[in-house]
Amino acid sequence: MSTPMKRIGIDVGGTNTDAALLDGSKVLAAVKTFTTADVTSGVRTALKELVAKAGPAAEGVTAVMIGTTHYTNAVVERRNLGRAAAIRVSLPASASLKPFCDWPADLAAQVVGGVHLVHGGHEYDGRELVPMDEAEVAAAARAIRAAGVNAVAISATFSPLTAACEERAAEIVRNEHPDCHVTLSSALGRIGLLERENVALMNASLIDLARETTQAFVDAVAASGLNARLYITQNDGTVALAEAAREYPVFSFASGPTNSMRGAALLAGIENAMVCDVGGTTADIGCLVNGFPREANNVVEVGGVRTLFRMPDLLSIAVGGGTIIGSDPITVGPRSVGYRLGQEALVFGGSTVTSTDIAVASGLIDLGDRSKVAHLDPAFVKAALAKIHETVAESVDRMKTDATEVPLLAVGGGAMLIPDRIPGISEVVHVEHSNVANAVGAAIAQISGETDRIYRDVERDEAIAMARAEAVESAARAGADPATIKVIDVEDLPLSYLPGKAIRTRVRVVGEAAALAPEAAE
Template sequence: MRIGIDVGGTNTDAVLLDGSTVLAETKVATTEDVTSGIAAALAALHAATAHDPGAVQGVMIGTTHFINAIVQGRDLAPTAAIRLGLPATEALPPMSGWPARLVTAINGRSYLCHGGHEIDGRSIAPVRRDELERAAEDIHAHGVHCVAISSVYSPINADCELEAAEILRELLPDTSISLSHQIGRMGLLERENATIINACLSELASHICHGLGQAVSAAGIDAPLFLSQNDGTLMDVDHARHYPVATFASGPTNSMRGAAFLSGLRDCAVVDVGGTTSDVGMLRHGFPHEASTEISVGGIRTNFRMPDVLSVGLGGGSRVREDPLSIGPDSVGYRLTQEALVFGGRTLTCTDIAAAAGIADIGDRGLVRHLERSFVDAVRARIAEEIGAAVDRVRPSAEHLPIVAVGGGSILVPDELPGVGLVHRPAHHATANAIGAAIAQVGGEVDKMYSVAPGERDRLLDEAKQEAVDKAVAAGAKPDSVQIVDVDEIPLAYLPGNATRIRVKAVGDLVLSG
């Protein structure tokens, strides 16, 4: 048995799975500290179906802790950014383009030092220890314990970052260090931004991972704890402490993976309607299609792995206004049971519309009898229009693909979206996000530059695939379950030697004891 938990802005969902069978599911209100909400969800799960906590083999959690910290600018550690690129890259220093409030929130400090490589691997300049010693002295003087190191074209050659990290660990032994080649992709500023974000979350990550472990242990569960990653795979809690940025999109990713599992569809559009937003994305081979451009997080441009998801401010808790008619983007969130009309509150929400239309049996429907039927129909039509437009924007072609609606608010989605197609609503759709966490696999990825000589393409592809498989197995995948799910080849015509960027992703089932 395994337990999947997904923490959303409004609800925390939990499911108990035995193989592919859903034994129990529950949905509780997300709490401000999140961790106590997880404890409540585990208790509710046990109340729904009594089970032996000792029989649970793994707990998989998708959490909003870290993305919320960045968006809200809270609980962030003072952070220093060291860029290795002199004598180049002086025009735009680290944290250029950041919102001023976030630079202030992390007490951001930056240092430019020599180092880095050209795109063809040639050295720009060697790393200079004296520069790093001066930076370390200033970092220590200001009480900073988190450092982000970025080097020009480090995804191609990471030697400068590794050398600088070794020097700084010697000079600042108690400092948490994040390296950009382990976090982002090509594009210095975006990769550097992602690394700084990861670094400023490192202290919070240690605290949160400890809290999650305590919540699980308090429920009597002695099983490995995993966190969901942006690409739909899992990482263990120790890995999460070092790479909290990898959890940012775990919510919509879990929902999409859960939709694939519940519907049996591997290529489709998924509409996940929660309490605050509707997230729309595409599944390809059972995994979310990844964004090919930079992603903005809290107003900061980044380029780490994120699913290509379009979020619209429409959910079960979205406020509805009558004149003129508007829906969201603001939401009552986890206060739904206090503020919605059907619960005796004073705010008209999409949940009230669903109750008035007779498509949801929630709260006291007598409290929304005063709503005119024509108004209720107009709101439902607007909801269908907005969700249909979102699906139309994310699908790769005009071809009608299956649409799967999941999430607690998916009752708001009609059975057919005009001009888009029929909507599938599988069993257990309300907790698809927690199911997606529970059934998540582990993966390995290779993203490298190769010089492809004539007749060498197949050999290099096989080499990259085997490396991805080996990484998945090292991460905890059953060797005989690992499959290659994605291969990309991008010829780089502006480089000599038939340079090609090859990206391979492999996934497999997690090995669990017992």
Template structure:
């Protein structure tokens, strides 16, 4: 049995084949195309070329993609969302879309209604929902929206009002109409949770096209028996069907694929991963074998959200970064890059643009392209100065990712890792693997399946032991829905945060479980 792993980046689409022992059989890079299907099809064709593999033996196909992120950043292909906030009259002073970029509001349609509903912070009823009021709003929106986002005040404490409103939406618009309930997306904080839920609702069409393109590319390659999975931004997998309901969970999955791939290649569970691409370098932290989660509210496309995101730092350094010598003799690297045109523009490949890759060739760090041509055009002084700038950029970024003063272990991956020196201040050990260039695709293909659940539990009313059992059961149910084998589930993270001065001793509980794919 084989697994096919694909990661679609901004510059390249990588593909690998793993056998049943999780050994890499073949790996390729192909340029990413404007339409996802062509790029994936090219990568699949490349990785299967000259391989005596029975297509029917490829039983699992995993995809990591930036399509969802790009849709938000570029404001393209987003669906029209009707926002149903269950929080009147308490929240009328801050309407939905407050502090949003206007072009993104326009792309999502701008429709919202603040209706009766919501809870207090202790779980007491703020206002009962009014079914007739909700039905009236839905009647006004008929034919003008593609999805509904339902957001209740303190829905993290109690979910029944959101669930009741969703039932009304499905009764009016049909059982297949896309609905996002905020308690399944975000955490505490009404506005940030609402923002994340609205984005998720606007992405249903994007993820549907992505999954359809993936299915079509597999079918054209004769791969008919593979189960489809997409990568999540916590370094795990979810079924294609689950992804259709929670497309926002794919945002940030590219860097986490590389982090998981780095863990697999190095065998390390605690390290800083430096993933060097063609244009940017992403840094993340391995914590117990998984990407460290950001503890801060994260901006997505200019919108502040509070759903789960990996703790990632990006800097403008890559293999295609343009190197410039200035009039005062100083040398700068990036942040602009030749990107996927490196094979045309870099000096080592016959071009006339000095890149970070040319610096690595000039200093003997890699054997790539025409080294004699680089030596003839690039002086030792410029190359040395450029490398010093690269070293400083990476060392500074690593220091920012540290949580302790000691030396960190670093894993270098990515196609552009050849430009980074292996001797770095503040780093104890640097690990590189020959297959690190496709760590992202490896991370996609080896992923486990996760499920997590977050809720406020008033311990004065619900004993802690009962709360933990309940949260674990919900997390396990989410993992199973994502494609995990129930027999392999294990808890990997438990988080309890007490709410200060809460009369019922409420705690925010988050439990995460992971399991293996069902074979």
């Protein structure tokens, strides 16, 4: 028989840092602490409190899974970003829209470390546009080195079809500039040159922060005394080993809401439902399909930059425990007190009216000092709560894809703000440990592999089989136990505009981490 594995999940949100200890699917202990300005000390505190609370139950923990908003916040708040250079292999095509052309001016001012267009790339059918000019690539690498820029993103036309140009350009850059970190767009994005290039550039700008943050997490786990491997959660509800995740920080952008959705599915025992995760700063609404969040197939903006890569289909609204409530007229957000909730909310002795104060005054939750909100006009409290409920209901309806009534899983520390009845929702399910669903979701995360590419001159079944094999190999390289890997999503689209038989095939697989697989514990 297999023995359940003990794991700790940690999720760092804008307001709270949550931690949960799981034995298999059973929650043994959980804690909620305030996020700190430097993030890392908050993780240390959460780990310390969780281990103390769990006592002997914390013995035998084999893995710590951490989800963080650190990288998203860096882009949104325009801080801790490094300079990144762009090399695009595309001339004579695509010269009119250069790298960074659609970035917000304030973000581009921090990140742009040079733009270099060189000859090469491929056509939509896999043929060479023109042979790649290796001398131009080498000259670009020397210019980047001379400018003191140590991160570069390389993109090429139709590189998801064939990455030969990007891979060869990377070799040349590393030869000319050995200290440079290279990000290939083909490893991150999908068809769509600008969006794929944007993701690569964003990744390159976050590399120094990712390495620093990952090392801080490693140190925090070591300081806890746990003999456990560290994993970082990803956008699709899976994890990657810390040493792999630090090379691709963009894959952790939306890991927080994704963790909450995965945790909600486990805690409620429901794999197909809508989920509303109300945190301290925002509420994130998504759809669970077979226990995993539905993926976005359209352009996703991050910090004002258009991207198209592996991201969950989410709607974030300004409704959270720290959301500031205005009185004349009544407004809900968009500003929030964030991690300062414990100092600024009325019930904690502050002077700002927040959603938490409205919830306490309405009798939805007993938190802080209720006498601090006794002076609020009951009519104002009722109207503010009604506006919160209306905002949530409208947003849930926007995320539904049909009129079928489905359950809604209410999770997060602010789940009490979700109305009990919502049009189009069969029931609102409040689950045990819902306030730390994000940490629970992090703890149960698996390792994934994905393939999204175009296959030519093959039948549909053969293309899917080839894509599946590549996805399985990708998951195994990332640390998944091959014996546990299973397919969770298959999409195929015939491409009639390409000569011959062409089909775009996307396959996602997941598996248990090799060191944590049930077989390892037998």
